[in-house]
Amino acid sequence: MAVSDHVDLDGFIAGVRRRNPGQAEFVQAVREVAQDIFEFIADKEQYHRHQILRRIAEPDRVISFRVCWEDDKGEIRVQRGWRVQNSNAIGPYKGGIRFHPSVTESVLKFLAFEQTFKNSLTGLPMGGAKGGANFNPRGKSGHEVMRFCQSFMTELYRHVGADVDVPAGDIGVGGREIGFMFGQYKRITNQFTGVLTGKGLEYGGSLIRTEATGYGAVHFLDNMLELAGQAIPGKRAVVSGSGNVALHAAEKFVELGGTVLTLSDSDGFIHDPAGIDQARIDWVKALKGERRGRIQDYVKEFTGATFHAGGRPWSVPCDVALPCATQNELTGADAKLLVANGCIAVAEGANMPTDLDGVHVFRTAKTIFAPGKAANAGGVSVSGLEMSQNSARIAWKEEDLRKMLIDIMRGIHDRCVEHGAVAGGKYVDYVRGANIAGFKKVADAMLAFGVV
Ligand code: NDP
Numbered sequence: 001m002a003v004s005d006h007v008d009l010d011g012f013i014a015g016v017r018r019r020n021p022g023q024a025e026f027v028q029a030v031r032e033v034a035q036d037i038f039e040f041i042a043d044k045e046q047y048h049r050h051q052i053l054r055r056i057a058e059p060d061r062v063i064s065f066r067v068c069w070e071d072d073k074g075e076i077r078v079q080r081g082w083r084v085q086n087s088n089a090i091g092p093y094k095g096g097i098r099f100h101p102s103v104t105e106s107v108l109k110f111l112a113f114e115q116t117f118k119n120s121l122t123g124l125p126m127g128g129a130k131g132g133a134n135f136n137p138r139g140k141s142g143h144e145v146m147r148f149c150q151s152f153m154t155e156l157y158r159h160v161g162a163d164v165d166v167p168a169g170d171i172g173v174g175g176r177e178i179g180f181m182f183g184q185y186k187r188i189t190n191q192f193t194g195v196l197t198g199k200g201l202e203y204g205g206s207l208i209r210t211e212a213t214g215y216g217a218v219h220f221l222d223n224m225l226e227l228a229g230q231a232i233p234g235k236r237a238v239v240s241g242s243g244n245v246a247l248h249a250a251e252k253f254v255e256l257g258g259t260v261l262t263l264s265d266s267d268g269f270i271h272d273p274a275g276i277d278q279a280r281i282d283w284v285k286a287l288k289g290e291r292r293g294r295i296q297d298y299v300k301e302f303t304g305a306t307f308h309a310g311g312r313p314w315s316v317p318c319d320v321a322l323p324c325a326t327q328n329e330l331t332g333a334d335a336k337l338l339v340a341n342g343c344i345a346v347a348e349g350a351n352m353p354t355d356l357d358g359v360h361v362f363r364t365a366k367t368i369f370a371p372g373k374a375a376n377a378g379g380v381s382v383s384g385l386e387m388s389q390n391s392a393r394i395a396w397k398e399e400d401l402r403k404m405l406i407d408i409m410r411g412i413h414d415r416c417v418e419h420g421a422v423a424g425g426k427y428v429d430y431v432r433g434a435n436i437a438g439f440k441k442v443a444d445a446m447l448a449f450g451v452v
Helices: 009-019 024-040 045-049 052-056 105-121 142-159 175-189 209-227 244-255 278-287 295-301 332-340 356-365 378-392 398-420 430-449
Strands: 061-070 076-087 093-099 128-133 165-168 236-240 259-265 268-271 306-309 320-323 345-347 368-370
Touching: 009 024, 009 052, 024 052, 024 105, 024 356, 024 430, 045 052, 045 430, 052 430, 061 105, 061 142, 076 093, 076 105, 076 142, 076 165, 093 105, 093 175, 093 378, 105 128, 105 378, 105 398, 105 430, 128 142, 128 165, 142 175, 165 378, 209 244, 209 320, 209 345, 209 368, 209 378, 209 398, 236 244, 244 259, 244 278, 244 320, 259 295, 268 295, 278 295, 295 306, 332 356, 356 368, 368 430, 378 398, 398 430
Parallel strands: 093 128, 093 165, 236 259, 236 320, 320 345, 345 368
Antiparallel strands: 061 076, 076 128, 259 268, 268 306
């Protein structure tokens, strides 16, 4: 009998906690996946014998480095940067870079772990990674951001490459930052390759990459609602966040006939009972562009809207919820409130925005619930398409890419249904479906490689 046969879920998680002291987010992410995988592999001896889950929960490597830069006053600042390369079993490492003061090794390990399953679910050949730094872009000048990005890449360039590891954007890293990092990579290596995605269109970027995560989340929601005999037109959504993912999710939801009632940032949320239409979304896009304005300014511009300092939008009655800001922003109590107020579906645009209690509430209430690893995979999918275009040195048309995104989201949805349908197909547990479908492809590749 294999060693791991003696270990139950709690024993496994206790081991993960012991080996990763103080890394609560990472342990949380592993637990969320492990509970479904333990059930799935109960009768599959080969996965036990090869310690597959234990190996996926141990990153291939964690690179940590110093990032020095000079601010506009000439003072030297020191930050810490990381790249967590979790698994390249099914393709080159792939995952975003996050610049935010809350970034820690634990947060990046959780994100790289999740990314491994997400990328597998897309059906494209991409492994899982994540990187970032505890750098706060808020209040920094363009020159400061440029110097930071250059310094960050001066170390990172050794660890990445078009066939090795292909980073992209995430919180605090948009097109501007990707441009600065790509420029520095090119300068150091003298190579023009597809080493990053989310690039500008002039230098190898793909159309609809910017929109893809938010749009993809709403396409996923659309698929879930359709299966449940529902549809977006006439539905009211609460959206959290006001960054890339939130604003594009809001845009697509409005385009498909729904009404968006809220947006938020780290200061609080705004509630606009009149609905945040495309013109208002455009206004927020301008507000949140390079000057990184505050969402509370919305109420000065649009009468009838209210700002709720320090709050999150989950108390506003709605039909669907789209958490699109950050991890653990929707708790068990929030989930109960949403269910009590009639929310029938949740699609996570952010990574792990719902904590374990919240997920439990939704699963118990049979709320239609899409975890981020499935619902927000549109962004990395179009990144995968950007890699293909770079390799072939071509650029696909926007309408073709839009269709590919819709098809990929449908494929992810159907893979979740395949492994997540319960109660004779009456309810789809998308968390379970995403975990198992994502795991299986990576696990089978690992079995083929033997013990490496
Ligand atoms: P942005 O930086 O564009 O926006 C992040 C938004 O979340 C901002 O409104 C920000 O507010 C808010 N926010 C950040 N931290 C907190 C916090 N601690 N509490 C409350 N609000 C917070 O990032 P993205 O939109 O790109 O990313 C959002 C989420 O989506 C993340 O979880 C990311 O990992 C995930 N994601 C992103 C993808 C992408 O393609 N960009 C792909 C897949 C997932 P403020 O302005 O105050 O900072």
